[in-house]
Amino acid sequence: MEDSIDEYLDDANLSIPDMIKKYDVLMTNGEKKKPKHNFRCVNELHCRVSGNCSITVETRRHCSSCRIKKCFAVGMRKESIRSEQEKFMKRLQLNKTRRSRCPEKTIEVPALMSLGNSSIVMILSPTDRTHINNVTHCYDQFSGEPSSSTYCSTPEVLYLRIDEFFNRKKPIFINFISYFKHLPELQTLHVDDQVSLIKQNIRLLIPLNYAILKTPISSKFRSTYIQTVGCINNINLHHMFQSLSNSFVDFVTYDPIMIKLLMIILFFTTNPLTTRSIYDAAQYKQLDNIKQIQSSYTELLWLYMLEKCGEQNAIILFTRMITKYLYLQIIIDGIDSIIRMNNDIHKIDSLIQSFLQLT
Template sequence: MDKLSSKTKRQSTTVASKCKICGAPATYSYYGVISCRPCKIFFKRNAKREQESLKCDLNGHCQISLLNRHICSYCRLKKCFSSGMQVDMFRSSYSKQHKTIRTNEESKNSIETQSTALVTFRQPEQFPTLNLLQSDQSTLSVEQWNHLSNLSHCYDEHSGISSAVHYMEEQNNLPIKFRFKCEPLKRFISGLMDRAQLLYKNNQDFLSLIDDDRSILLHNTIKHVRGLSSHFIYRQIQLINNPVCFQSLELIFGQKTIATAKRVDDLLNFDAIIMKLLLAILAFSTTDYTVYSNINQNNLKNIKKVLHFQHVYIDLAWRYLLYKYNHRQAVICFSNVLRCLLMLHNTIVLAYEVQQYTDVINPLFNRPNKYFV
């Protein structure tokens, strides 16, 4: 019965789709992207190589498909990265030992070491809480890695990062005096914030909640999820650091708001996976964020289920931090995340004092359920 339950649970993380690299049938997300197993293996083998060491006969313009994916390693690796595959999601492997000719004494020491390892292996398993205090890279299960990979893919697919990159390319191709005009910039920001609801719609944990609880969480958390997701994208495309764009943003949102937003941008220097996990944690937050809205707070009907998902994502974030860093660095990173959230909240408060910002955001807030219809 347990095996059947485990198998069903594992199958729930699969997604029937096509490989983003070559178009072959794919069911799993590897390293942040839905991909087939051959492309997964190819990326694993080649991602840490210098791409300059590879060569393309067509100057990097090959169209990678199922039929020709093996022909040009340069363009295939390039497409892996452009599709969103991340080296950071590799699981560390034990370093290969150098092959040496062992003497009788070395063999004896080896046997004694193995005996000690067996004794250690047979000791009672530690409590999970104690395991979390160690930089144990094995604490993430296969199920958790799949959960993490699917969550990362969801953000890359639905956050609007690709359209944001396209917007920056369009603006930079314009003459300087026509770049980042206020009205087009407001439409871009509005569209980016509107897409934040897709992060809820494509989260299977969120969709498993009853309608009333989804509605309450959506109304209470959408401002902060929108704000954090947008800031993350602004940082990736260097929007606030663009001098011309910075001036237009000050005209729209005011100097105080943009100065605070710049500090948030400076704080968003932690791992991208942690950023995506933080958005998921915020989506299930039960903190009252309705101080600056007219929505009445209602009691969640299945608070236990919401708290369960809070625990799942916070536990996943902490385990990933320990996988990525040592315990001390994990604590520092977690502290920086909290500082970022407090600064983000301050930015939202200041922004709501500016009429032009409310003109942008209020139409979105009045239709928060459109993606769930």
């Protein structure tokens, strides 16, 4: 029957009544693949031409409005289109199923090279080493754990609304942003570009920051238990963020400098893979400069990893870190959807709302 539908799509002159008469009321290719529009967005679709575009296998992606109209015309039900909530829950279930089939293996950290090994190749220049030391010092100075007066942990379970949950994180956000603002490279950029980079990337990098903060045995983040209340389907946002940060702990345990350099590289990303970023891309005034800064830090990290663990292990570690971060962006995109469906977001601190791209 799929061949019959494809035959129809190849014949743009075949009318809807003729198709229904010839093939009965069936699903189009678009329906079988579950269109990615939620119904709220379907009502906002508009044809850019005449409102009666030719929809074939080759042209079906050219006009979403006419494509969805044709799907409805041949009998597709509105109920077949998943809402944003349903799509997110489906993605969570699929990810959970994939993880159960392919249990994640603990990262096998390559053995450290002995300083007495004469085969060690010194790759980093004195300038590179100074640069790395400055980055480490800057992070430790500005992005450490908040003081006990602004952030306190408790062995008891805390039940927090979404606004209480994020307002509690404000000291972490402030310290983390302060670290990036003290990077000399960021200070060279136009202030609008600085703001755009912070707004687009800071919430994506928070889990990596937590991975560093929670690694010391004495960290207060190891004894914090939180349950968010009021979220759709009783989803615990704290658990989701905790799982994301835990996925980077092995890298931090092996060498925190790698993650600190990686965070800078990712901070200077101008097109993260989130729905909001894709459809509301920031206009950067010094895009070439940003790319140049990112490239220089990428080279610095690569040279550091080559000297630290050799080319083969460097490739493996770098690939794993980037893969983890791509997955993190997918989950954060889902968390964004959960946050926007909550009734308490107006109570979130205005600064945090900006970081969460709610304003």
